[in-house]
Amino acid sequence: MPSSKAEILGKPLEGWRLRLYTIIFEADTRAGRLFDQVLIAVILTSVAVVVADSVHSINLAYHHLFTPAEWFFTLIFTVEYLARLACVRHPWRYVLSFYGVIDLLALLPTYLALLVPEVGALIDVRVLRLLRVFRIFKLTAYVSEYQAIGQxxxxxxxxxxxxxxxxxxxxxxxxxxxxxxxxxxxxxxxxxxxxxxxxxxxxxxxxxxxxxxxxxxxxxxxxxxxxxxxxxxxxxxxxxxxxxxARRAATTTRTCHVCLTEGHMPDARYCRHCGASLPRYEHDGAAQE
CATH class of the missing domain: 1.10.287.70 (Helix Hairpins)
Structure with a gap:
């Protein structure tokens, strides 16, 4: 049954796809931490631009700067979205997931604004993407407590x-x-x-x-x-x-390649959600501090 197994696991992650996956979806390496920090800054700046553009007096003075800035941010999010699709095992599973929908909604308003200008105000929805990268501040106590409250x-x-x-x-x-x-x-x-x-x-x-x-x-x-x-x-x-x-041990941002479930323990060998085999835990000391 090799074909059915390949269909379940999806495209294997190796080489540049594995490295890109570790950077984008996990935050226990220096590169992953830097990626999330930059993404947070870009998201907050883009939302600030949209909010400032809605103020009439500011819009009159700096509208010529806001439009190219918004397209710059949109292109960054487009590249990031395509990179996520390129490095996951099941692209469509990611597209239809909660965060995949949020990522897509962060792009569509700018492109749709070309046809319907009023849609541009919906760009503020991308602030919801902060839910994904809130973990980057490495406030492990808050992350673990959030998971404990959810359970x-x-x-x-x-x-x-x-x-x-x-x-x-x-x-x-x-x-x-x-x-x-x-x-x-x-x-x-x-x-x-x-x-x-x-x-x-x-x-x-x-x-x-x-x-x-x-x-x-x-x-x-x-x-x-x-x-x-x-x-x-x-x-x-x-x-x-x-x-x-239900006292829980400390977890990491380690993510399953198959179902994208996050929060596995450092010594875990299999996904706690789908049972798939987990790859070697990539981390470094700086990201764990």
């Missing part, structure tokens, strides 16, 4: 769903009760409006656009406010318990 949320999703269902029942009952107690004369014109008040009160937001006028209504509102303080602690406790239970 804790996934592990506790059933408990959180039950908690949210309980909160929904409470606000529905209290909202209906307030509709009966206060009535349309005091702003509680319908049960949905009363439920809206119950939600804003329980979450301690309290916009103040609807307030109870009767003594019984104020008593119920007081109980809702106190209940809100206790309610806020429940999901926090659930997630914290899961994070305590």
């Amino acid at each position: 804790a949320l996934r592990a506790s999703r059933r408990k959180i769903a039950v908690f949210l269902a309980a909160v929904l029942m409470i606000v529905l009952v209290i909202g209906t009760l307030m509709y009966v107690v206060e009535g349309p004369a005091n702003g509680f014109t319908s049960i949905p409006t009363s439920v809206y008040w119950a939600i804003t009160t329980m979450t301690t937001v309290g916009f103040g656009d609807i307030t109870p006028k009767t003594d019984l209504g104020r008593l119920i509102a007081s109980l809702m406010m106190l209940l809100g303080w206790g309610t806020l602690a429940v999901p926090t406790g659930i997630v914290t318990a899961e994070m305590t239970y």
